[in-house]
Amino acid sequence: xxxxxxxxxxxxxxxxxxxxxxxxxxxxxxxxxxxxxxxxxxxxxxxxxxxxxxxxxxxxxxxxxxxxxxxxxxxxxxxxxxxxxxxxxxxxxxxxxxxxxxxxxxxxxxxxxxxxxxxxxxxxxxxxxxxxxxxxxxxxxxxxxxxxxxxxxxxxxxxxxxxxxxxxxxxxxxxxxxxxxxxxxxxxxxxxxxxxxxxxxxxxxxxxxxxxxxxxxxxxxxxxxxxxxxxxxxxxxxxxxxxxxxxxxxxxxxxxxxxxxxxxxxxxxxxxxxx
Amino acid sequence: xxxxxxxxxxxxxxxxxxxxxxxxxxxxxxxxxxxxxxxxxxxxxxxxxxxxxxxxxxxxxxxxxxxxxxxxxxxxxxxxxxxxxxxxxxxxxxxxxxxxxxxxxxxxxxxxxxxxxxxxxxxxxxxxxxxxxxxxxxxxxxxxxxxxxxxxxxxxxxxxxxxxxxxxxxxxxxxxxxxxxxxxxxxxxxxxxxxxxxxxxxxxxxxxxxxxxxxxxxxxxxxxxxxxxxxxxxxxxxxxxxxxxxxxxxxxxxxxxxxxxxxxxxxxxxxxxxxxxxxxxxxxxxxx
Numbered sequence: 001x002x003x004x005x006x007x008x009x010x011x012x013x014x015x016x017x018x019x020x021x022x023x024x025x026x027x028x029x030x031x032x033x034x035x036x037x038x039x040x041x042x043x044x045x046x047x048x049x050x051x052x053x054x055x056x057x058x059x060x061x062x063x064x065x066x067x068x069x070x071x072x073x074x075x076x077x078x079x080x081x082x083x084x085x086x087x088x089x090x091x092x093x094x095x096x097x098x099x100x101x102x103x104x105x106x107x108x109x110x111x112x113x114x115x116x117x118x119x120x121x122x123x124x125x126x127x128x129x130x131x132x133x134x135x136x137x138x139x140x141x142x143x144x145x146x147x148x149x150x151x152x153x154x155x156x157x158x159x160x161x162x163x164x165x166x167x168x169x170x171x172x173x174x175x176x177x178x179x180x181x182x183x184x185x186x187x188x189x190x191x192x193x194x195x196x197x198x199x200x201x202x203x204x205x206x207x208x209x210x211x212x213x214x215x216x217x218x219x220x221x222x223x224x225x226x227x228x229x230x231x232x233x234x235x236x237x238x239x240x241x242x243x244x245x246x247x248x249x250x251x252x253x254x255x256x257x258x259x260x261x262x263x264x265x266x267x268x269x270x271x272x273x274x275x
Numbered sequence: 276x277x278x279x280x281x282x283x284x285x286x287x288x289x290x291x292x293x294x295x296x297x298x299x300x301x302x303x304x305x306x307x308x309x310x311x312x313x314x315x316x317x318x319x320x321x322x323x324x325x326x327x328x329x330x331x332x333x334x335x336x337x338x339x340x341x342x343x344x345x346x347x348x349x350x351x352x353x354x355x356x357x358x359x360x361x362x363x364x365x366x367x368x369x370x371x372x373x374x375x376x377x378x379x380x381x382x383x384x385x386x387x388x389x390x391x392x393x394x395x396x397x398x399x400x401x402x403x404x405x406x407x408x409x410x411x412x413x414x415x416x417x418x419x420x421x422x423x424x425x426x427x428x429x430x431x432x433x434x435x436x437x438x439x440x441x442x443x444x445x446x447x448x449x450x451x452x453x454x455x456x457x458x459x460x461x462x463x464x465x466x467x468x469x470x471x472x473x474x475x476x477x478x479x480x481x482x483x484x485x486x487x488x489x490x491x492x493x494x495x496x497x498x499x500x501x502x503x504x505x506x507x508x509x510x511x512x513x514x515x516x517x518x519x520x521x522x523x524x525x526x527x528x529x530x531x532x533x534x535x536x537x538x539x540x541x542x543x544x545x546x547x548x549x550x551x552x553x554x555x556x557x558x559x560x561x562x563x
Contacts, residue, residue, distance in 0.1 A: 036474035043482045046498070047489075054349040054493035055341070062344060183319045189326030193333040202337035207344050 015109060016117040023121025027129055034129050037082070041134060045078040049142065063206035064235045070204070072145050075138030076229050077201050082126035084164060084225060086201050088192035089119075089171040090185060093178035099272040111267075112172070112260050119168050147232050155241050159228040162248035167224040169255030170195070176259070179266030200226030206235065220251040298403055305407025313412045320413060328416035331364060335424060351490050354431025355520060361425025362444065362512045363488040366451030368417040374456040376408035376463075379473040383466035389561030401555065402548070405463075432520065440519045443533065447515040450536030451487075454511055455480060457540070457547035464547070464554035479506075487512050492525065499525070510535045 027034075052070040060066065065073070081087060092115055095101040104111060138144035147156040174191040178184035196202050198221025205213055205226045216222055227244040230236040236244055314320055338360075342353055375381065382405070385391040394404045434440065462476035483506075491499050491513045503509040503526075510532060514524055518533035 033474060036477075040474065040478050040482070043478050044485065047482070047485050047494070050494045050498075051338075051348070051489055054489075055345040057345070057347075057349060059345065183316075183322050186319060186322030186326050189323070190329055193326070193329045196330075197333040197337055202334055203341045207341040209340060209343065212340055 011113065012109065016113055019109075019114060019117040020121035020124075023118040024125040025121075027122060027125030038130055038133055041078045041081060041130065042137060045074055045134070045138065048074045048078070063204070065204060065206060065233070068143065068145065069233050069235065071142045072138070072233060073204055073229055075135060075142070075144040076232060077225070079127075079131040079134040079138070080225060080228075081201075082130045083123045084167050084199075085119075085123075085171060086192075086196060086199065086225070088188055088195075090175065090188060092172060092175035093184045093188070096175075096178040096266075096270070097182070097184070101270070102272040105267070112256075112263055115172060116168060119171075120164070123164050123168075145233070148234055152231075152234065152237075155245065156228065156232045159231045159241075159245055159248060162245065162252050163223065163225050163228045165252040166220055166248060166255055167195075167199075169252060169259045170220060170224065172259045173255065173262060176262045176266050179270060195221060195224065198222065199224040200229060204229070206230070220255060223248040223251045298400065301399060302403055302407050305404070306410045309407075309410040310412045324413040324416045327413055328420045331417060331420055335360060348490065349493050352432070354428055354433065355516075356489065357424050357428030358432055358444075358516050358519075359428075359490060359512055360488045361421055361423075361428050362447055362516070363451070363484055365418065365421035365425055366448045366512070367455055367484045368414050368421055369448070370452045370455040370459065372410065372414050372418070373406065373452065374459040375411055376405040377456075377460045378409065379459075379462040379466050379476060381409045382463040383473065386466050386558065387561070391558060392560050402551075434519055434521075443515050443519060446534070446537040447512045450538070450540030451511045453540030453544040454508075455483065457543035457545075458483070460544070460547035460551050464551045467554040467558050483508055507535075507539045510539045512536070 049071055052074060053067060056062065056067045056070065077086075092101075095104065101111075104114065107114075135144065139146070147153045170191075174188050175184065177187045181187065198205075198216055198219055200222065205216060205222055208216070227236070227248055231241050231244060338356075339353065342348070348356055371378075382391075385394070385408075394401055394408070397404060429436065458476065458480050462473055462480065465473060465476065486494070486502060487508055491502065491509050494502075499509065514528070514533040515536055517524055518530060524530070524532055
């Protein structure tokens with residue numbers, strides 16, 4: 001589909017800001033569902049801690065992780081499930097399949113930036129709603145630790161933002177499959193499973209065998225969460241942390257570029273039936 | 276009220292066996308119709324089928340990949356954990372296949388839209404129709420994967436396999452299917468009253484599945500006792516596997532406790548169906 005409207009030369013920042021704000025506010029519509037989600041995440045957190053603690057046994061440290069680090073890792077990953085959409089995200093592909101993408105295209109904005117703004121708002125909302133309470137619970141029940149000092153916090157926050165950017169670009173790319181295939185949901189299932197394994201959600205990547213870590217190092221998946229967790233824990237500090245951030249930034253820019261390119265190709269072949 | 280005539284005539288005179296056969300055939304027809312419709316879009320079906328197994332595969336692979344770094348899971352080898360993991364996954368996916376119709380998201384849609392009325396109007400047993408209302412054929416790949424993990428466990432755990440041990444594990448799967456089926460029925464029944472508390476059931480079903488995928492002594496005394504005496508999940512697969520491996524049961528429980536899975540599961544299911552009948556009586560349609 002060709003869009004005749006000329007895009008404004010300068011990005012309309014107030015527009016994206018209000019899109020993000022609305023995305024943020026929408027997350028608070030169903031507090032009861034959020035509460036149950038929190039309880040479910042907490043229960044699974046308990047089970048995952050038990051498995052990790054049992055694996056450690058009496059070993060004090062494995063691959064730079066202490067038992068306490070493993071517990072904090074569990075709390076972090078459970079806290080990030082919703083904010084970083086680790087179980088998948090199909091909002092954009094739904095608008096393609098249903099044709100709702102057409103009115104979105106008529107609006108005077110960049111579609112990728114529009115979705116990025118909306119997802120940023122959604123992510124912050126979910127982090128406040130589900131992430132912060134989870135971290136508070138893990139800190140008070142199991143003594144989960146926090147980044148060390150101002151420098152630690154700064155690196156962690158930067159890394160978390162980049163992790164969101166990498167993850168968003170990847171999820172958006174997967175959703176773009178809907179331009180070519182009616183089975184994008186099925187394709188997504190593979191993508192979310194790979195995301196779970198590669199981003200360090202299922203197990204800390206440092207615990208994997210060297211060869212598997214080597215394979216993952218060539219992919220953007222560790223940048224979508226594992227790097228942030230390692231910086232938070234202090235497993236990765238100093239220059240190593242900065243290298244991690246640089247890699248994250250590189251992947252974020254590359255993935256966003258690819259997403260923009262694939263989106264433009266997809267829009268070219270998009271056909272929406274009227275009605 | 277007199278029952279309307281069905282074209283393949285209802286076996287009213289032929290007795291219990293014939294009517295059971297008739298209902299079995301009806302169930303088969305319901306499943307076949309759905310299997311056929313799902314197989315129409317082949318690529319879509321293949322993707323869905325592989326994708327749903329891939330999630331379990333990734334989860335198990337993560338465990339398999341990290342285990343060598345630690346040696347064992349508090350004394351349990353990969354083969355031994357595979358027994359538990361395979362049993363739990365096999366039972367859970369078989370339950371998903373059989374009880375899909377009672378799954379809360381599926382049932383709540385019928386309740387909210389009022390299409391549940393159609394089930395009540397048809398001249399066939401209600402539960403039979405629900406059992407046959409959501410059969411996701413794509414899950415067969417998960418059955419294969421679960422059977423593979425279980426087979427690895429059987430081979431690698433170093434147990435001497437006797438007919439008794441095989442029977443014990445078969446009973447364990449049967450008990451688990453009934454137990455989780457019961458939870459699913461309860462979750463579905465709740466949708467007659469509310470759609471919101473359904474997520475609470477996820478803790479029990481999916482949480483329960485994950486819980487029994489690993490040896491239960493790793494969860495600490497409190498959780499283990501809760502899931503032994505309050506919610507009898509430990510009887511389903513943990514005790515049978517302990518017995519097969521020749522290990523003593525916790526709390527000095529007698530060996531008999533290892534054989535209770537085929538009893539605990541059906542009891543749960545019976546209680547769930549009692550609750551189901553209350554729910555159906557409560558259901559009043561949408562008024563449209």
